[in-house]
Ligand SMILES: NC(=O)c1ccc[n+]([C@@H]2O[C@H](COP(=O)([O-])OP(=O)(O)OC[C@H]3O[C@@H](n4cnc5c(N)ncnc54)[C@H](O)[C@@H]3O)[C@@H](O)[C@H]2O)c1
């Protein structure tokens with residue numbers, strides 16, 4: 001990959017390579033856009049097939065955070081880190097503290113949090129070296145694990161999408177097919193069960209499936225059966241790219257609404273489901289609950305205030321659907337339009353983030 005050509009094409013600001021021999025740290029911090037404020041995005045720890053694959057992932061995820069944060073109405077830009085390593089074997093205090101020092105070196109241009117492969121305990125170690133980390137333990141007055149809050153946002157967004165598809169936002173009696181019942185989807189199942197939805201679940205982890213069956217009376221199916229089940233709503237909550245040429249012809253759902261990042265394998269799959277009349281709740285809009293929650297730490301964390309903001313994902317999904325109808329475009333394009341318009345409108349107020357030398361983060365700890 002010609003890095004500068006790529007960065008110029010998609011307008012990335014900065015790419016930081018971090019190497020620490022003693023701890024084994026190899027990390028890439030990608031900062032896509034700080035027009036709206038400092039770049040906030042999680043740290044993913046993963047065993048990548050190659051260094052190029054890790055760089056590509058960091059770049060792609062960072063740009064996704066620019067759009068997620070903008071569409072969520074946050075005054076934050078987009079960035080992301082990937083740490084190359086196996087989260088089951090390669091974690092250590094030295095590694096996360098070394099990483100924390102690199103973040104500190106960016107002096108607030110980038111703020112991190114959890115992502116796939118990292119936990120609250122890891123964020124606490126990073127916090128030993130820097131204040132530019134969120135999703136740390138409630139013991140520090142912070143917000144902790146973002147997953148349950150992400151689930152609440154997905155639940156709210158699913159209701160808004162259901163309203164468009166079925167004429168009512170009630171999920172009572174609706175059949176929801178959930179792919180992956182991990183951290184986010186377990187709590188999502190709880191909300192759906194409480195509202196009287198019927199659940200069909202799958203996971204490659206049998207324990208996770210059994211828990212959903214026992215706790216919420218869910219019906220279990222094999223992983224490759226989930227796409228073709230009779231259901232009203234398909235909720236991808238495991239991997240990306242599950243809306244593709246192979247799965248779309250199997251889908252019976254009228255709504256796609258789940259937590260996974262990058263659900264459409266390619267943009268054109270968003271066009272195909274639009275043509276089929278499926279209401280798609282764009283992934284980065286519906287799964288913004290976690291980032292909205294951790295971002296509230298920057299103002300001194302208040303759970304009630306954060307949950308109120310997350311509740312508004314319902315309204316944002318409605319707004320996206322209305323833009324899609326108004327402009328006769330698929331919802332994934334409408335979401336991009338919403339995010340890009342906000343960034344453009346705010347571009348001129350950029351200097352205000354450093355007005356009188358005051359950074360947005362100076363509000364923290366007050
Ligand atoms: N945790 C958050 O706050 C958050 C925020 C935004 C987006 N997301 C996205 O939501 C998704 C779920 O996140 P999570 O934190 O719940 O992760 P998780 O790892 O706890 O859960 C994912 C589950 O999917 C299962 N899975 C993996 N491959 C599968 C397959 N082929 N078929 C069926 N199940 C499979 C795993 O066994 C696991 O139980 C991820 O894509 C993540 O990027 C999470």
Ligand SMILES: CC(C)C[C@H](N)C(=O)O
Pocket residue numbers: 040041042068112113114115116135146261287288290291294
């Ligand atoms: C900042 C994090 C809580 C963000 C989360 N990992 C996401 O993809 O939205």
